[in-house]
Amino acid sequence: xxxxxxxxRTAQGPKKLRAEREEYFRLVRxxxxxxxxxxxxxxxxxxxxxxxxxxMDPSRFRPPxxxxxxxxxxxxGRYLCEAERLHIADRVREKASLRQIARELGRSPSTISxxxxxxxxxxxxxxxxxxxxxxxxxxxxxxPRPKSRKVAQNAELRDFIQQHLDRRWSPEQxxxxxxxxxxxxxELHVVHETVYQALYVQGRGELRRKVAxxxxxxxxxxxxxxxxxxxxxxxxxPMVMISERPAEVEDRxxxxxxxxxxxxxxxxxxxxxxxxxxxxxxxxxxxxxHGRSAERMRDALITTVKTLPAHLTRSLTWDQGSEMxxxxxxxxxxxxxxxxxxxxxxxxxGNTSPRAPTCPFTPVSTWTPSPPNSTPxxxxxxxxxxxxxxxxxxxxxxx
Numbered sequence: 001x002x003x004x005x006x007x008x009r010t011a012q013g014p015k016k017l018r019a020e021r022e023e024y025f026r027l028v029r030x031x032x033x034x035x036x037x038x039x040x041x042x043x044x045x046x047x048x049x050x051x052x053x054x055x056m057d058p059s060r061f062r063p064p065x066x067x068x069x070x071x072x073x074x075x076x077g078r079y080l081c082e083a084e085r086l087h088i089a090d091r092v093r094e095k096a097s098l099r100q101i102a103r104e105l106g107r108s109p110s111t112i113s114x115x116x117x118x119x120x121x122x123x124x125x126x127x128x129x130x131x132x133x134x135x136x137x138x139x140x141x142x143x144p145r146p147k148s149r150k151v152a153q154n155a156e157l158r159d160f161i162q163q164h165l166d167r168r169w170s171p172e173q174x175x176x177x178x179x180x181x182x183x184x185x186x187e188l189h190v191v192h193e194t195v196y197q198a199l200y201v202q203g204r205g206e207l208r209r210k211v212a213x214x215x216x217x218x219x220x221x222x223x224x225x226x227x228x229x230x231x232x233x234x235x236x237x238p239m240v241m242i243s244e245r246p247a248e249v250e251d252r253x254x255x256x257x258x259x260x261x262x263x264x265x266x267x268x269x270x271x272x273x274x275x276x277x278x279x280x281x282x283x284x285x286x287x288x289x290h291g292r293s294a295e296r297m298r299d300a301l302i303t304t305v306k307t308l309p310a311h312l313t314r315s316l317t318w319d320q321g322s323e324m325x326x327x328x329x330x331x332x333x334x335x336x337x338x339x340x341x342x343x344x345x346x347x348x349x350g351n352t353s354p355r356a357p358t359c360p361f362t363p364v365s366t367w368t369p370s371p372p373n374s375t376p377x378x379x380x381x382x383x384x385x386x387x388x389x390x391x392x393x394x395x396x397x398x399x
Contacts, residue, residue, distance in 0.1 A: 305336060
C-alpha cells in the first residue's frame, strides 16, 4: 500500500489517524527510529512515542499498543520475542545450561540469566518454573514508558527520606539506614541514585524540599562526570603518558629520570616546585616567586635543569596539573621528554609526594606529612645507601 501524507493538516478528531498509525508501526517494524518514522508519516515525534508507549497523563490517558510493540520487539532483535521464550522454556526443562541456550539463540548468557530470574514463576517456597507465555506478558507490561518512580509510589518510603533530608542526612546515609531499619522489606530498599533523581528531576513532586537546601553539597543541578577514557586533554600539545616511559625508569638503576610536583602554600599565596631523582632521591627545588602559571613553571624548570649535566637529564614525569601546560615548549628548549600520569592518578609516580625533604626550607603553611616512599637520612645510613649527592657525583654518563 502506497502511503501519502495527508494534505489537510488540521486536527482529525475521531478519525484517530488510523492510516498514519498503521504506516508508523510498519516503518518501526522495519527498523526505523521513532523520529524518522514520525517524519515519514507526517506526525510529531511525541505522537509517535505516545502510540508506542501509551500516555500516562490521567486527563489524557491512552493505553500502550501492546500488539504493535510485541511485533516491533520480535523483528527488531533488541528484545526477546515469544518464540525465543518458548525455546528457553523447552531447554530449561531439558536441563540445558544457560550458556548453551544463549549460544543456540545468539544471545549473551547474561541476557538468558536475567530473563529467567526476572520472569520466572514461583510455585512454592524457593521452587520456580519458567512459563514462556507468562514471561512474555510480564515483559510487555514492564515495557511502557514513562514509569512512576519508586519514591513516588511508596508514601512510607517518601516520608522516611524526607524526614532524614530535613536532618541533613546524605542520600548514601539514608539508603544505609533503610536497609538497617527495614531488613525484611525490600520494597523500601533504594540506592542513593534513586534519591538523587527524585531530588533533581523537577516537576515530579516526589520530594518537596528545594535541592539547594536538601543536599549538604548545596548543588542545584547535577555535576557531569566523564569517564577517564573520554576526558578532554588538558593541554593543547599532546601528552605522552607514563605507560610509554622507558623500561629503565622502573628499576631505578640508571640516574637521570626525574619526577616533579607542585606545592601550593596557604590560600594559594605561594608555590614551589620539587624535582626528585628516582634512583638517588636527590631533591631540587624549583623557585616560583612570581606565580605558578604554565609559563612561569616552564621558565623555572628550564633554569633549574640547565644546572645539571646532560647524562642526568633523561626524562621528567609529572601529574596532569595545569602548571605543565607549556610542557611542549619545555621539551623543545631542553630536550627532556615529559611523561604524564593518567587522570587523577598521581600515585603512578614512584615518588608520589616528594614534599618531606622541602619542609625545613619552606614556610610552615606549606608543611605536609612525610610521603610513605621517602628515605630519611637515618634509614639511608642503616641500609648502607650513600647520600644522593654522592650517588650523582659517581654516576658515569651513558651514551
